[in-house]
Amino acid sequence: xxGERNKTSVHKIWDLFASVKLAIVIFALxxxxxxxxxxxxxxxxxxxxxQILTKLFGESLAPTMYNILEKLGFIDMYHAWWFVALxxxxxxxxxxxxxERLPKIWKVVKEPIQPMRxxxxxxxxxxxxxxxxxxxxxxxxxVTGAIKGAGFNYTxxxxxxxxxxxxQKGNYSRLGVYVTHFSILVILIGAIIGVFFxxxxxxxxxxxxxxxxxYSGREKVIPLGFDIRxxxxxVEFYGRSDMPKEYRxxxxxxxxxxxxxxxxxxxNDPLTYEGITFYQASYGLIPENFGKxxxxxxxxxxxxxxxxxxLRFGDTFEILNTTISGKIIDLSPALKxxxxxxxxxxxxxxxxxxxxxxxxxxxxxxxxxxLLKRYPxxxxxxxxxxxxxxxxxxxxxxxxxxxxxxGVWVVYLxxxxxxxxxxxAFFMSHRRLWVRIVEERNNTRVVIGATSNKNRAAFxxxxxxxxxxxxxxxxxxx
Amino acid sequence: xxxxxxxxxxxxAYILAMVIYIGYIAFRNNAVGKAATSVTxxxxxxxxxxxxxxxxxxxxxxxASHPSSAFIESLLRAAPLRNLYESLIFFVWSLILIHLIIExxxxxxxxxxxxxxxxxxxxxxxxxSGTSKEIQPLIPALQSNWLLFHVLLSFLGYAAFGVSxxxxxxxxxxxxxxxxxxxxxxxxxxxxxxLIVLIAMGIDLxxxxxxxxxxxxxxYFLKATFRSSSGGIVAVSWVVSIAFVFAIWRFGFGLKKILxxxxxxxxxxxxxxxxxxxxxxxxxxxxxxxxxxxxxNSAWGKYWGWDPKExxxxxxxxxxxxxxxxxxxxxxxxKRVAIIAVIGFIAVIFTYLGVNxxxxxLHAYGEA
Numbered sequence: 092x093x094g095e096r097n098k099t100s101v102h103k104i105w106d107l108f109a110s111v112k113l114a115i116v117i118f119a120l121x122x123x124x125x126x127x128x129x130x131x132x133x134x135x136x137x138x139x140x141x142q143i144l145t146k147l148f149g150e151s152l153a154p155t156m157y158n159i160l161e162k163l164g165f166i167d168m169y170h171a172w173w174f175v176a177l178x179x180x181x182x183x184x185x186x187x188x189x190x191e192r193l194p195k196i197w198k199v200v201k202e203p204i205q206p207m208r209x210x211x212x213x214x215x216x217x218x219x220x221x222x223x224x225x226x227x228x229x230x231x232x233x234v235t236g237a238i239k240g241a242g243f244n245y246t247x248x249x250x251x252x253x254x255x256x257x258x259q260k261g262n263y264s265r266l267g268v269y270v271t272h273f274s275i276l277v278i279l280i281g282a283i284i285g286v287f288f289x290x291x292x293x294x295x296x297x298x299x300x301x302x303x304x305x306y307s308g309r310e311k312v313i314p315l316g317f318d319i320r321x322x323x324x325x326v327e328f329y330g331r332s333d334m335p336k337e338y339r340x341x342x343x344x345x346x347x348x349x350x351x352x353x354x355x356x357x358x359n360d361p362l363t364y365e366g367i368t369f370y371q372a373s374y375g376l377i378p379e380n381f382g383k384x385x386x387x388x389x390x391x392x393x394x395x396x397x398x399x400x401x402l403r404f405g406d407t408f409e410i411l412n413t414t415i416s417g418k419i420i421d422l423s424p425a426l427k428x429x430x431x432x433x434x435x436x437x438x439x440x441x442x443x444x445x446x447x448x449x450x451x452x453x454x455x456x457x458x459x460x461x462l463l464k465r466y467p468x469x470x471x472x473x474x475x476x477x478x479x480x481x482x483x484x485x486x487x488x489x490x491x492x493x494x495x496x497x498g499v500w501v502v503y504l505x506x507x508x509x510x511x512x513x514x515x516a517f518f519m520s521h522r523r524l525w526v527r528i529v530e531e532r533n534n535t536r537v538v539i540g541a542t543s544n545k546n547r548a549a550f551x552x553x554x555x556x557x558x559x560x561x562x563x564x565x566x567x568x569x
Numbered sequence: 570x571x572x573x574x575x576x577x578x579x580x581x582a583y584i585l586a587m588v589i590y591i592g593y594i595a596f597r598n599n600a601v602g603k604a605a606t607s608v609t610x611x612x613x614x615x616x617x618x619x620x621x622x623x624x625x626x627x628x629x630x631x632x633a634s635h636p637s638s639a640f641i642e643s644l645l646r647a648a649p650l651r652n653l654y655e656s657l658i659f660f661v662w663s664l665i666l667i668h669l670i671i672e673x674x675x676x677x678x679x680x681x682x683x684x685x686x687x688x689x690x691x692x693x694x695x696x697x698s699g700t701s702k703e704i705q706p707l708i709p710a711l712q713s714n715w716l717l718f719h720v721l722l723s724f725l726g727y728a729a730f731g732v733s734x735x736x737x738x739x740x741x742x743x744x745x746x747x748x749x750x751x752x753x754x755x756x757x758x759x760x761x762x763x764l765i766v767l768i769a770m771g772i773d774l775x776x777x778x779x780x781x782x783x784x785x786x787x788x789y790f791l792k793a794t795f796r797s798s799s800g801g802i803v804a805v806s807w808v809v810s811i812a813f814v815f816a817i818w819r820f821g822f823g824l825k826k827i828l829x830x831x832x833x834x835x836x837x838x839x840x841x842x843x844x845x846x847x848x849x850x851x852x853x854x855x856x857x858x859x860x861x862x863x864x865x866n867s868a869w870g871k872y873w874g875w876d877p878k879e880x881x882x883x884x885x886x887x888x889x890x891x892x893x894x895x896x897x898x899x900x901x902x903x904k905r906v907a908i909i910a911v912i913g914f915i916a917v918i919f920t921y922l923g924v925n926x927x928x929x930x931l932h933a934y935g936e937a
Contacts, residue, residue: 111894111895111898111899112899114894114898115891115894115895115899118887118888118890118891118894119887119891121883121887122884122887122888125880125881125883125884126884128875128880129877129880129881129924133875169875282873291870291871329634329706330634332706334705334706334708335708335709336634336706336709337709337712338709357709357712358709358710358712358868359709359710359712359713359867359868360867361867361870368870370868370869370870371709372869372870492869492870492871493870494870494871496871499866499872502862502872503863506859506862506863509854509855509859510851510854510855510859513850513851513854513855514851516851517847517848517850517851518851
């Protein structure tokens, strides 16, 4: 008695998970709760979300609303237990539904096509009948030619007064839905692998600095197993605008004291080493380093002598073969020159670093001026010498997203599987075709019955075309 | 050569076509119908030329800042799908393309009266939103080979969904029997809001100076009506809108009569709704979700981050999945599934515009 009751409750649960109604409810629940998750900023400071809630519900209700939503996990809802539970229910639903339906569908897929009686053929959604001149043995080749022309490999059976040809195509396309469903499970498995065996960290690496760890969340330290060094970071802009064209970090991987990999990365072009990938994510100026960087100059004298210089603030340098020297006495991270020729600093980031140099000849002050990194015309000196401002190095950091996700290939595999599944499910159909030819008063009656589980209209057009070709050929052949 | 003259001609043609299509439904004159189709095709040809010219211009523009870029790479980076303006224009182009295909396959013009208003609303939105029509340099995040395919397939999908929306609304109009029916109330509210937004944006456009139009949409979207600084105007806007929706509700059966007297049947509309979703769903899944995830992984290092844009495209995906499952497996038919199709396209609009206008996110679209 007890056992039987248990069995029925197990059955009830099974039936629940095998029902499409459950899927519909889960779709709706995931969608509706997700809307809340897009309105509230996820994993944000309370103040931010209270501000959003104030806009929606007014000042008096906002704190209470926040407390309720926080208790329910909506501030980090995509990781909340109930959201994960919804995803698990969805996955279980997919598995149980497939187990429940697949055997029946598999039978339909594997079932060989059988010849039919004429009354049966006439019951099909697509059925046609025409009369061709001549006995069945004479028109047989034309008919089978037309069937082949429509792309069907047929089976032939001899009947009392004629033949029957029958064929099916795309029976496996019935599995498209299951391939699609299966791919969702594959993607979820890939995501789980990523959660358990991967990490998602970040690392702000100053130019010239090296690190063997990345950071996750607020304080969690993740060892990398090797060192990563930022040799240089550069932002390129479009023309004279401040619209970024490219962010580029020049990285070196060092393992056991040896440089093993050098690569410059940009957005959409990361570096991967030992399964850990470094993405260009952000950048910034290190304020306490700002005066301590290295000025990289290339000085070209009038007669073409080149010297490459690395200088610090306050340093003096000489132009080769001359008595002219320059001293660095001021700098700016982003300098602009307005129409009146005045200079001003317009940003805190290094959008256009500039250096102020005091030039002297034989110890006597000559002239001074700003050299701007992005304005080469400011590099030219009146005597024909040129001081090229190549870089101001060591004051910026590159913000790297550091990620290890061994599940990503599983996810991609799932994506490919889903594309194939959707293609099969939506653009392929299981088509069955029966053609019976019977002798009737020295002529042949052709009876056609056909079905398609999808896109019947297209199959109908194809059959109409086949028939019109058949009757046309006979007229032409006479 | 500038593409703008061709864009202007096509925009004008589509709006004219909308008027003629509505005239065709009202007067049921075949010559009017043919005129509507001809004007649409004329607009489509002009828009295709405009898109090609813009592609060529963007190509030159890209090469000017990236002289060493290879031919294929430049072609991919220059595809005219790079900002809000270009993607909306492409949406209109895809919508008209799919509409013309359906018109020729089903030999029925009436759907045009439901699809061209979506195109007209989009074009009105482009103008009133003041989104920049200039060719702009490509920011680093968008410099990817996925840009073209992701946006192209997403928008073909959106356009197919747009057609299904038009057909589903027409279907609900045809099948409802009384004003008390929930589906009837639903369609009158949806169509009402749709038209109110169109009209309100028109009022925005008329009330704005040229300088204001260049500003970002957020700063003045519906500012002339619902979001006006004057409380009186806001109140009047609401009262007029409610009266308008009420009028649609009261006199909506007129539309039903017109539709019934045409050669369209509810079955045909149901089939068009389904077929468009059957085309849109795989396109959107592949282009929008899957390629988007792959691109996100190569740009930001995570294929899925639950940012509002991603989440809303997933919501859209679930709504259409709901449509397919309720129709096929649960065997729902008629009003219920048509309502889901309508909700699906509302989710599409929110995914594309609402997220950028109202919510924060990583996507560049809508910011420029």
